[in-house]
Amino acid sequence: MRRLTGNGTIIAAVAILVCAPFLLRSHIEEERQAAAQALLAEFPASPGAGDLRILRAAYSASSETWPKPKLHAAVTAYRELAALEIRRPRAEGHASLAALGQTLFEDPVLSLSGQISCQSCHNRRLGWGDGLPTSFGHDRQEGQRNALPLFNASYRETLFWDGRAPDLASQALFPMLDPVEMANHDSGEIVARVEASGKYREVFKTLFNDAQASMDKIKAALVAFQSGLERETSFDRFMKGEHNRLSDQQIWGLHLFRTKAGCANCHNGPLLADEQFHNIGLSYYGRRLEDLGRYNVSADPSDAGSFRTPSLRHVSKTGPYMHNGVFPHLEGVVNLYAAGGGRVRSERAKSPDDPLFPHASENSPLLEPFKLTGDERAALVAFLNAL
Numbered sequence: 001m002r003r004l005t006g007n008g009t010i011i012a013a014v015a016i017l018v019c020a021p022f023l024l025r026s027h028i029e030e031e032r033q034a035a036a037q038a039l040l041a042e043f044p045a046s047p048g049a050g051d052l053r054i055l056r057a058a059y060s061a062s063s064e065t066w067p068k069p070k071l072h073a074a075v076t077a078y079r080e081l082a083a084l085e086i087r088r089p090r091a092e093g094h095a096s097l098a099a100l101g102q103t104l105f106e107d108p109v110l111s112l113s114g115q116i117s118c119q120s121c122h123n124r125r126l127g128w129g130d131g132l133p134t135s136f137g138h139d140r141q142e143g144q145r146n147a148l149p150l151f152n153a154s155y156r157e158t159l160f161w162d163g164r165a166p167d168l169a170s171q172a173l174f175p176m177l178d179p180v181e182m183a184n185h186d187s188g189e190i191v192a193r194v195e196a197s198g199k200y201r202e203v204f205k206t207l208f209n210d211a212q213a214s215m216d217k218i219k220a221a222l223v224a225f226q227s228g229l230e231r232e233t234s235f236d237r238f239m240k241g242e243h244n245r246l247s248d249q250q251i252w253g254l255h256l257f258r259t260k261a262g263c264a265n266c267h268n269g270p271l272l273a274d275e276q277f278h279n280i281g282l283s284y285y286g287r288r289l290e291d292l293g294r295y296n297v298s299a300d301p302s303d304a305g306s307f308r309t310p311s312l313r314h315v316s317k318t319g320p321y322m323h324n325g326v327f328p329h330l331e332g333v334v335n336l337y338a339a340g341g342g343r344v345r346s347e348r349a350k351s352p353d354d355p356l357f358p359h360a361s362e363n364s365p366l367l368e369p370f371k372l373t374g375d376e377r378a379a380l381v382a383f384l385n386a387l
């Protein structure tokens, strides 16, 4: 009995000697993880190299384990940021149809004057926009809105700043019939000009088994072309495991985007857009440049001043920014959000008798003013440049 106890003591002692380093190590590991969690929950405004290393480790893991985003209670359909799965249609004939679409996209035959093509306002070298605050069209008339980039138009649930078109096929006629864009009076006129040009008979015959021009053929080709414009970004590659694609500063910006700056409330999911409409205070209600956005489509007063959340993919190449192109640089955009959005200055907006009171002058509740240091703002902009 005594011998047994003696053996037991020896076994226990050996067990302690063997396990102690592991126990100690797992204790240290637990403490380290708790410290990392605390750091991530309240990330410092002037992080040191060690802090940035911890942030990088956290964001290099699966997005399911990322620090929780800081969201407003009203956001119910949050989708985590993610790589966009880029579609490469492989259907037979798609490539030829897209090539025809590109030719039509670049052909001014689609405009009344014979001088304006889709490409006039959507230029590959200008991020598929035109680099201007607002576009010039027929007779150099200036439009009211900024030309949208086309990279991911085929992935969106609605099109245009106010979401007035449901898909690319129905969208195509809008610019062609817009009096300040391509200025045609009706679609018959466009089809007749394409037919008269004689240029497309052969390719229509090959692709559609019928040489006659028609609006359906023109649309199908334009859609096929525009569906192939999306490209992989540094952020996509980071998300697919190439972790050197984002610098420490950009990862810091990603964290701010999801937390303190509140951007992910609306810019979320693989497109960095929630497919909703929000008023961020840029409607110029009651002033010369008034644009009430979604309200012009829905006639619902609560939509006054709301615009569709734009995708932020490729955003570094698509300035100037906003529906009216009011910001030449991303720094200006960040300053606007830090202030809680824009302000409607008209007296009319303050009157309860006004039919759009109080909606037109109320910014989305998802916008909350925030304070970021100069370094934090630079990190946020650096992240936007990776998108």
Ligand code: HEC
Pocket: 105, 110, 116, 117, 118, 119, 120, 121, 122, 135, 136, 137, 138, 143, 145, 146, 147, 148, 149, 150, 152, 153, 156, 158, 159, 160, 161, 162, 168, 171, 172, 175, 176, 180, 181, 182, 222, 226
């Ligand atoms: C005169 C300039 C101009 C021309 C020409 C023009 N566009 Fe646009 N495009 C714009 C502007 C401005 C917008 C944003 C308008 C709005 O939202 O009200 C836009 C928006 C779009 C969108 C919506 C993208 C999105 O994300 O919602 C698509 C798609 C598009 N254009 C395709 C075309 C096609 C195809 C053509 C030729 C048939 C064309 N555009 C001709 C200026 C132009």
Ligand code: HEC
Pocket: 257, 261, 262, 263, 264, 265, 266, 267, 277, 278, 279, 280, 282, 306, 307, 308, 309, 310, 311, 312, 315, 318, 320, 321, 322, 323, 324, 330, 333, 334, 337, 338, 364, 366, 367
């Ligand atoms: C309440 C929802 C919401 C939040 C929060 C939000 N945005 Fe936006 N964002 C929008 C809407 C809507 C627009 C278009 C507004 C307009 O043109 O009037 C926009 C436009 C933009 C644009 C212009 C894109 C372009 O192509 O012109 C950028 C850049 C941008 N947001 C970045 C940010 C950043 C950075 C943050 C965080 C600091 C942020 N957004 C927070 C909804 C939001």
